[in-house]
Amino acid sequence: MNLTNENHFMTQITATTKNPTQSPLQAEENTAREHYFGKYGGRYVPELLIPALDELEKAYTEAKQSPTFKKKLEQLLRDFGGRPTPLIYAENLSNHLGHAKIYLKNEGLLHTGAHKLNNAIGQALLTKQMGKTEVIAETGAGQHGLATAAICAKLNLRCKIFMGTLDIKRQYPNVYNMKLMGAEIIPVADGNCTLKDAVNAAMKYWIEHLATSHYLIGSALGPAPFPRIVRDFQAIIGTETRKTILEREKRLPSHVVACAGGGSNALGMFTAFLTDANVELIAVEAGGSDTTPGNHAARMLKPDIGIAQGYKSFFLQNPDGQLMDTHSISAGLDYPGIAPELAYFAEQGRIQFLRASDDDCLTGYKLLSLHEGIVPALETAHAISKLPHIVNHIKKNTQQEALIIVNLSGRGDKDLFIAAPHINPDDWTQFLKTHLPKT
Amino acid sequence: MNLTNENHFMTQITATTKNPTQSPLQAEENTAREHYFGKYGGRYVPELLIPALDELEKAYTEAKQSPTFKKKLEQLLRDFGGRPTPLIYAENLSNHLGHAKIYLKNEGLLHTGAHKLNNAIGQALLTKQMGKTEVIAETGAGQHGLATAAICAKLNLRCKIFMGTLDIKRQYPNVYNMKLMGAEIIPVADGNCTLKDAVNAAMKYWIEHLATSHYLIGSALGPAPFPRIVRDFQAIIGTETRKTILEREKRLPSHVVACAGGGSNALGMFTAFLTDANVELIAVEAGGSDTTPGNHAARMLKPDIGIAQGYKSFFLQNPDGQLMDTHSISAGLDYPGIAPELAYFAEQGRIQFLRASDDDCLTGYKLLSLHEGIVPALETAHAISKLPHIVNHIKKNTQQEALIIVNLSGRGDKDLFIAAPHINPDDWTQFLKTHLPKT
């Protein structure tokens, strides 16, 4: 356990993963190798996109070395985003579970309500730096779209959000807010009309508008250099957390927990702790309604390597290689692929994976609200819901009081329309009826 | 203009109003005089309540001098609340309006989404200090209730929220979240079944449960010492703002703008600037649909002194002294009384009052969303909507570039059900219908 290397992580945009099989990212030398995490990642895209990815990589490399970029990024993260986000001791929850001190890193207090903004700000600034005038983004739950629309309004970038028609229906509140902020919503009526299809549509649009558009990918996936860029822009979560916990507790956490959809909030939190060998890193996937294919989004249930949407990683796919339908109560975890870097660290055993079902999620959602006065996003609630399990496991195996940090990736406001019908169906229906115009 | 007296305001809980006709608040000497602001304020309550108000005053006086209290307060404001909140330069809006640099103090990034939490945290800690185990609060829009429910969950205090039955119907999302956090909602079916009635009901409950309950009033009004306590706990807004703007701009603002319902966010922002004679302080009231009595909540339209709900101030009342119905598109500004301290400074001419109509409010709401990527609370939107007016006035009267700060008292998520039917009625109705259970 190394308590003194926090300097290494002080500036998120230069934070790099020091893993034994991977040389550190060297800005000048864009070798194919650094597009991979072990065997995961890469650039599985039409040749058409290569120039744009190269351009992005170059811009990012320059940005990382540019004090101006760093300053602008820090300013926006602070003034627009509201960073640093707090790390709070969840005293009631800790007492409730016993044997562990639990801390929460509250990214839900960021502007637009989730960690997504960290990355959106970073990439929007890159867009400016590349001299592009338009940002496109895919969104499922709408949180990434919302973050993107917000920073585009702020930075005067034209903004197009690709969203499956099904998601537009389900997530209208976010659609409404994105439109208020001037974003154009591009409905995607292909496939299942959800996130995966929005990615395809955005990618296609990008191919046709490379000169003016930047595709602002929302999680640590897609073709290189996206996984690294997103990871780096999110790494500030872990950087802040590591610093603060050392100040407060004079020790590193024993466990760090995060939910994993695409993987950006998990990697954002974990990256600063990767070289702290004694810190256990736990990612929680969406177990959905059950383990039948199509009813969950747990890529790690039976890790199956595939190549789609521009990268190689674990995918939920059928034996023919077709990506499968997924289900989760939380729209943000409902995606068939996973960050290649998470796939790599899963393989290495550095990050463990747990699964929370839809019911678990609602339990976690209620648990945190009641004990800590924080209503979490349903995505985050997946991570929360595994705390009893994790603590029980620790109780059996160690004497020492555990120190657990959970990444509270977002706040729950956005989930009203999904959670309320579960928690309080009659009231909810009544309320909706009163808001329908009288006919 | 005095640029160097910020030390005086560094610690919010000792911040006091230095106004020429009022001696500074002296903790030891509870004279009747200091229950007033000029002729406004006071303690117009049943004798029954006097002991509880005295107890509160004593507890608050002690708390102000207690380093432990101060430390706990600061910790909760930081870790639970997310303070400090950012001050952001609204560059697009400034360019759009011209002739002024506009900054926004974003209290919407506080936990639960509005400035209300500052006061809720402070008073909840006082509750603890008095050894009481229950908190009661009134709420209209639900923001104060939400803040109170959240901090009560965090501090293990029983929480009862009094809310008019009409408001419960209108503001179900907040009701839902309060319940999730363990608060009990007490429906108030008296009078108009709105905020004013909730205050009466809460006060009555308090009278009967003084030994165990603290009444956590949500704005800078009610009987002394509430107006001062709430003002002091909110004063951190202005304290932070003053410090930051001096760092950034090396000068004080020329204008500071805030919306005024009860008056807590306005006073929270203005207090630090009261002695800065060149800083113009502007409060914006709810002009509602028009100036017909009952159709607005603009107490300053024809300031009319009255005594109700425990204090003397300006009230919307009929010639018989009955409080009148009010209307505003924003539930948080829809109240017939106003902070006695605001009444006093209005009389003194230190604070100017403007009025924004419901339509203005929606214009301000869209303006900020589009230009700055921040969807404000409808309350805040009232303040925003007057910026063009204020800037035009400045253009006519001064050569110098103005420096305007707006208190962004809350974020807009809570207003979806009120704003969406105005902004996008068809989509909204469609969306609601898809969420009704199939019959």
Next chain:
Amino acid sequence: MSRPHSSNPITTNDIDKKLAAKTPKPLHLMTHIVAGYPSVEVNLQTALIMEKTGVDFIEVQIPFSDPLADGPTIMRANHRALAAGMTPEKSFTFIKTLSQTVSMPIIVMTYYNIPFKVGIDNFLSAATQAGVSGMIIPDIPYDATEPYLELIKNYPVYPIFVVSPQITSLRLKKIASIAQGFIYTTLRIGITGSKTTLPPESLDQFARLKQTLSIPIAAGFGLSAPEQLNSLIHHANIAVIGSKLLDIIENHPSNINGRKNALTDLETFLTECNQTILQSNKTPKSHP
């Protein structure tokens, strides 16, 4: 039982007279109505029943939109009276008629914003002219820096103060020095266990009040059954019955038959109350 009030030019009024009446009554009754609820006609009928059944004081509330100190029943009555068009002016017109119809001293109860808005002198003149003997304004503490407390000295209307069991001795003493007629204390009995004996806390309260005050004590409490009045005898001088009466009126449908039933029920109830008091006089209880 009347006492000199040095600060007041009028030394006695109907309140003092009533309390000093020759027929000894172990407990006086004060009952509450809200002017204009359900109507001034019913107010008058109600008052007549009250007088007939032996009520000693009548408290007439001038309705206010925000009656801070009142429970749900009275609050509702206030709102309904206002909705039906009741005003302070109409209230005084009614009270004048009332004072010419019944001989019970009339105590006006309202909230401070009404006199404040109407003008304190206007209000007190109107009250005087309407034959009012006392005035309860629950939201104006004795130390409020308001002209009301000075101005009322110029009128034959007693300021009646409401005190709480938790009041400090200092405040109680100060109130005692300016109070006239009686002092009104709130307490709750009948909730905890026995309905006919006072709980120890309440006994302590009365002891403390009596020690400080030489003025009669009125006690307001959540009365639900006439026999509960027994518990107040020898402790308080006046029992105040409020919400219960409004409950009786409210719980009947407001058609003619309903109202008739309501007034019959009211009469029955008040008769029982009075009898309880009068009988207790014959069977003295063992009180400390």
Next chain:
Amino acid sequence: MSRPHSSNPITTNDIDKKLAAKTPKPLHLMTHIVAGYPSVEVNLQTALIMEKTGVDFIEVQIPFSDPLADGPTIMRANHRALAAGMTPEKSFTFIKTLSQTVSMPIIVMTYYNIPFKVGIDNFLSAATQAGVSGMIIPDIPYDATEPYLELIKNYPVYPIFVVSPQITSLRLKKIASIAQGFIYTTLRIGITGSKTTLPPESLDQFARLKQTLSIPIAAGFGLSAPEQLNSLIHHANIAVIGSKLLDIIENHPSNINGRKNALTDLETFLTECNQTILQSNKTPKSHP
């Protein structure tokens, strides 16, 4: 027009033969179908029409759930084929039949996850056995560190690369060194102004490609009318027609009559295309 490919044991295949055919054709045609959409029966009928109307190459797409590089029409066709139960295995069965029925060289197009999941060697064997001449996998750049690019050398199947107008010279050169059969470039004409002449950017692109490549060039573009083909003559060797054909099929109701109409329209369209090309041969244009 065939060239030696040192790295590949099979020196020529049907693609080379076709392009080197004795009858000089100013522009070859390659048309696209999605295996299983709307059904293999219709696929076969379509292919027969193609051959009959003079199409030179047929591109058969094995459907994939996430066809990243395809526009909405082709994407929909992929999803419908999958929904109707199409698989890679069934695709190859169909392709085998197809190769026994028509003489056009068959180019398989799919996304890399299909061979990756099925196994590269399995996939390439199946393709070989089915009579496939070329393979387009748009999401595997030439420098991807994947065995496919090595393994395909062992099969008589040409790897066809797709390049973009923006490609760097370095990458183009590297691709040129391993490409076989032809290189496929994407470009858009007909959008900007004239429908029958190429815009200057496209001319520059072709010039640049020709300079670097000794291999034939196929050009895919958003063709909407046959006369647009004129613009490609002398610039590209092969014109690829994709979405337009699917549009014709999709825009007819999927009943028998509708399908018949669709196939008739398809035939009319392709006939026109071929005639446009053949006529252009007689009336040479003034191109640089």
